[in-house]
Amino acid sequence: MKVYGRGGLIALLVLLAVVFEAQGDVKRIKLAPGPSGMETSQIGLGGLHFAELQASGGATALRDLLLVALQNNITLLDLADIYAYNTSAELVGQAFALQPGLRERFQIVYKTGIVFPDAPVQYLDSSGQYVANAVDIALAQLGTTYIDVLMPHAPDPLLDATELVTTFKKLKSEGKVRYFGVANYPPSKLSLLQAAMEKQQLSLTTSELECSVLTPTALFDGRLDQLQELGIAPLAWGPLGGDPLAGVNRLFNFPNGARQGRILAALQEVATEMGPDVTTDQVAVAWLLRHPSRIVPLLGTVNAYRLRWQAAATMLHMTRAQWTQIMGASAVSQYRRWEQLNDGEWHDVANDYQKNTYGSPLGVDVPVGFCDFTSCTLPVR
Numbered sequence: 001m002k003v004y005g006r007g008g009l010i011a012l013l014v015l016l017a018v019v020f021e022a023q024g025d026v027k028r029i030k031l032a033p034g035p036s037g038m039e040t041s042q043i044g045l046g047g048l049h050f051a052e053l054q055a056s057g058g059a060t061a062l063r064d065l066l067l068v069a070l071q072n073n074i075t076l077l078d079l080a081d082i083y084a085y086n087t088s089a090e091l092v093g094q095a096f097a098l099q100p101g102l103r104e105r106f107q108i109v110y111k112t113g114i115v116f117p118d119a120p121v122q123y124l125d126s127s128g129q130y131v132a133n134a135v136d137i138a139l140a141q142l143g144t145t146y147i148d149v150l151m152p153h154a155p156d157p158l159l160d161a162t163e164l165v166t167t168f169k170k171l172k173s174e175g176k177v178r179y180f181g182v183a184n185y186p187p188s189k190l191s192l193l194q195a196a197m198e199k200q201q202l203s204l205t206t207s208e209l210e211c212s213v214l215t216p217t218a219l220f221d222g223r224l225d226q227l228q229e230l231g232i233a234p235l236a237w238g239p240l241g242g243d244p245l246a247g248v249n250r251l252f253n254f255p256n257g258a259r260q261g262r263i264l265a266a267l268q269e270v271a272t273e274m275g276p277d278v279t280t281d282q283v284a285v286a287w288l289l290r291h292p293s294r295i296v297p298l299l300g301t302v303n304a305y306r307l308r309w310q311a312a313a314t315m316l317h318m319t320r321a322q323w324t325q326i327m328g329a330s331a332v333s334q335y336r337r338w339e340q341l342n343d344g345e346w347h348d349v350a351n352d353y354q355k356n357t358y359g360s361p362l363g364v365d366v367p368v369g370f371c372d373f374t375s376c377t378l379p380v381r
Ligand SMILES: *[C@@H]1O[C@H](CO)[C@@H](O)[C@H](O)[C@H]1NC(C)=O
Pocket: 023, 024, 025, 026, 071, 072, 073
């Protein structure tokens, strides 16, 4: 015990505790057809919150979490340069350094292109030079020679697809990047980049987007349809309704919200139907896994117990009726975007959300989850 200290002891106890939990069954998945089809796990681990482990052991704690992920057959690791302001990848590198061979057991997704928020104007940069430089920084921070999947983090309005693909090609031939994807792209921009890639004998491997029972917009605005058509499996961030900036979960932290309350009640009802130990978070994950586009939920927890627990959602079988019941609870009438939050006030959440996450400097125009179940209409802004 002396060697690992208190964090190690706690991690060991957690490990012992989870050994007796119900097993999950996380399967392998080929993300895309053909040579761009990287194989990985059907559930991924999101690194947005890794820096929180600094308070409880840092790299050692992260190493332990990564080992729990592997035990559960989770090998996809989702990272970005701006996570924890340029410190997250460094922490991952330190965790890898603690155990030889650990890095090679993971497939690393790495996003770049949202310029760090210390500049007065936060903008997107998908220029070849910016992206190539970011890759070199990432390789140094992670202590590795390659990234598995590189992605522009958001759709840059100044995207020069030909230039970016030239850089992709170079990074691939140098062995620094194996596959390429996009994040938060609307269908038109995905098509634009995919077309430019195909001219260079490249093809997209995956597309990362927000998707959850709280924010199911990708199901209705054409993004999942396009990916299903291309045979490309999406990676879903915020699979439990997490918010990258607010630091709270917009579903589970607001049980008194009118819409959230409805969704949570539906999740609970289905959980009860599924079995005595099934929980609402597992059902929310199972809801994503039930979709035929082969959504890969990126679990954002840094808690080993929760990671294992939520990954066990792979064992759940959800009927069409159950899936639809949850979808129905999530739907709101066409133009409504007000939600009553815990403070009892009504908030224009769509508007807040747009401002917080996709404020105009980022140039992203992704509607939030305000679709009518039968006819999706984009929110009025
Ligand atoms: C890991 O994969 C193996 C082989 O497919 C499977 O038998 C096992 O149940 C999986 N474990 C978990 C926790 O998903």
